[in-house]
Amino acid sequence: MTILPTWKQLRSDWMLYLFLIVVTIITFAPLILMLNVSTKNSAQFAVNPLGITRPFHLQTNYGFAMKIIWRPALNTIFVAGTSIVFSIFLSSLAAYIFALFEFPGRDILFWGLTILLMVPTILTLVPRYLIIVDLKLINTYWALILPYIAQRQVFNIFVMRTFFRGLPKEVLESARLEGANNFRIYWSMVLPMSKPIIATLSLLGLLVIWNDFVWPLVTLDNPDLRTLTLALYQLASSGGAQWGIMMAGYVLASLPLLILFIIFTKPFIEGMTSGAIKL
Amino acid sequence: MTAGASAQQLHKKRVARKSLWIRIWRARYLYLFLLPSISLLLVFVYWPAIQAFYRSFFIYDGYSINRFVGLNQYKFVLADPEFHISLKNMAIFLAFELTLPLFGPIIAAEAIYNLHNRQHQASWRFMLIVPAIIPALVLLLIWQYIYHPIGGAANIMMKGLGLPTQTWLANPTLVKPALMFTGVPWVGGIWMLVYLAGLLGIPTEVIDASIVDGASRLRRFFSIDLPLLWGQIKLTMILIIIYQIQGFFGILVLTDGGPINASLVPGLYLYHQAFGARASEGAKDFGKASAVGVILFIVILVFSLAVERLKRSDDEGFSQ
Incomplete structure (x- = not known):
């Protein structure tokens, strides 16, 4: 570089x-x-808060921060991973159907989706919380995963539908003539051709879920389930001015996304620049 | 003759209806595959959106009290001085976000786009996206340290410059600029990428033609780049507006709306009604919070439509 x-x-x-x-x-x-x-x-x-001081207390600070953060980090990885996999799967399937098939009610259903772009999360925050309470999902992973899958769908379906419409029709048609069924075409042709846009949408979704603070704050108070953002916030407000440990915690919390991003930079940027992301 | 025609029409209609059922039956697997997607949306997006309107006509504390009050929640919220303050603060934050944070990414994208070295384009693009990958909460918490009155970087720098130290986030006049400054240098990674993609998508013939015509770089920026990026700019504007009207996460973390409501925004006002510290003292009111949500929804709708119109009038101007 x-x-x-x-x-x-x-x-x-x-x-x-x-x-x-x-x-x-x-x-x-x-x-x-x-x-x-x-x-x-x-x-x-x-x-000397700003200058470089020696010796470095890496082991103490990072060791201590790790102890506080590892469990919340695993929670976040589990919740984000599950939500992303399911939302990408469900929304790519829906986008495939909306993009390449004619069937009764398609336009009405798609219009229903378009309307959702106008619904801000602030409008649904409180009722969504009350639904989670009614479903007795407070203090479970599901309180996060199910709404995350649902909310990511809207944007994902829109972008992937645009992307799928740009795929070469002849290739898909020739596969059909050779006897591949619709699901097979989706699974072994459409999905592999859409790797960049899937990488982009996964990473964008991951960023949103990884960063989410308000929703877990509202739906979780079991310390075993709390997500990374909740743990960081508690670490920061625990006081005691243990800045070294706090900052070590922040560094650790940033690493997983950074590593993932560096690995997937190329497909991510390809997807971002494919022209499908513009609404 | 008319009878015959109508019989024929009836027959056609019957065939159409029959074929509709056949078409639906043929598409049954498509519906089946759409079902999980749509049912999740119904439960966690459509239903809460409808519920928000319904709840806003009630007083509801989540336990025993659930009383219909008509439009009283709206009357209360719209007359609440605290809500007025939050709207005013929101307007100030929004006005700021539509200046530097809106145009910073465009300038950064232009800077990268105009580098003659292709490899450098890719490397600088990478350098400017990396910070966007750092979790937002982490950045906020670093700023919490920077603004900390004792040992915080901001005050150390003030001392170094021989200026008086400040209690940044606890000072009603400083808190808004301090919060705005957390976005420095406002070149926003992801948006920069979107603009850069837009610039790279401009056909080279257009640019070559402008060079042949002897247009300066600045001239090219205003008469080619900006109009062609208008779609992306409009999208950024809408998203900034939507975020500024409903967002409150950063403020919740750094100041919780304080000091004395100097950084209170409507989203946080809503949060306080439903989940905040005051709510846990027994004043929880999901109905009032829902009413605030509906009001903000309407505000967002009006702003989004206004930006949408902005484009149309501009297009008309273009074609004339």
Whole structure:
């Protein structure tokens, strides 16, 4: 990965490079701050909060943070993973049917979906909570998973429907002539051709679910089930100014998504730029 | 003759009806595959949306009290000075979000798009998306540290510059700018990507033609790039508006609307009615919260339609 320009490039594009370098430094400053503070014990923080202090207390801080965070992290991974897999499966199936088939009621059903784009989450927050209470799902994983699957559907179906309509029709048609049934065409042709958009939608969904704070706060109070965001929030408000441990916790909470993103950068960007994401 | 025609029509209708049933029967597997998707939407999106309207006519504390009160919840909320403050704060935040945070990503995308080196385009794009992958809560909590009065980075820098230290998030006049500043430098990773994709999608002939015509880079930006990015800009605007009207997560984490309601927004007002600290003291009212939700829904609808119209009038201007 190259970033810095040669002299020749600098002569024509120096303003662009200057802008990008400044913006990048500002963007990364809080993250560097987090990494730096995560190495300090309380005494070091009290004396010199911003500078680099030695020795690094990585084992103590990260060890302690890990103890607090591992269980919530697993909860979040389980909830997010299950929700994403099911929502992508169900919504890709629905998008496939809406995109490539004619059947009675299709337009009415799709119109019903379009309306949902107008429904803001703030309108449904309280009634959704009351439904979860009525279904006796408070303090279960289902309180998160089922609404997440449902809510991700709308956007996913729209984007995938656009994407599926752009797939080469002749290829799908020739598969049909060779005797493949509709589900087989979906499973072994449409899905594999849609890897980039699936990667993008999964990652966008993962970001939303991983970041969600209000819904778990409202539906969970069992410490064994709490998600990563709840654990971080409690860590932050536990006071005691254990900044080193807190920051170590924040770093650990950021790592899984960062790693996933670095692995899937290419399909993610391909999907983002495929033109299907515009509504 | 007319009788014969109507009999023929009747027959046609019957055939059509029969064939409709046949078509539905033929599509039975399609409906079957749509069923799980649609039933989840019915339970967790459609039904709550309808319930929101219904509940807003009641006082409901979740336990014993569930009384029909007509429009009283709306009357109360619309007359509540606290709700007025929250609307005013929301308007201020929204106005800010429609300036730098709206145009920052476009400028960043332009900067990357105009780099002559293709490889550098990819690397800088990567550098600017990475921060968008850091969990939002983590970033907020880092800012909570930065603004901390004792040992926080902001006050250390103030001291270094010889300026008086501040209690950033606890100061009614500073709290709004402090919250806005957490988005610095406002080049928003994901949006930048969307704009960059839009720019890369502009046909090269258009750009070549403009170069041949001797258009300056700035001229090209205003008369080619901006109009062609209008779809993406409109989408960003709608999403910013929707988020600013209903969102409250960051404020809940950093200030809980304080100090003295200086950062209270309508979404948080709703949250307080249903789940907040005051609600747990026995003043829980899901009905009032639902009424707030309905009001915000209407506000969002009006704003979204306004932005939608913005496009249409612009299109008309274009074709004239």
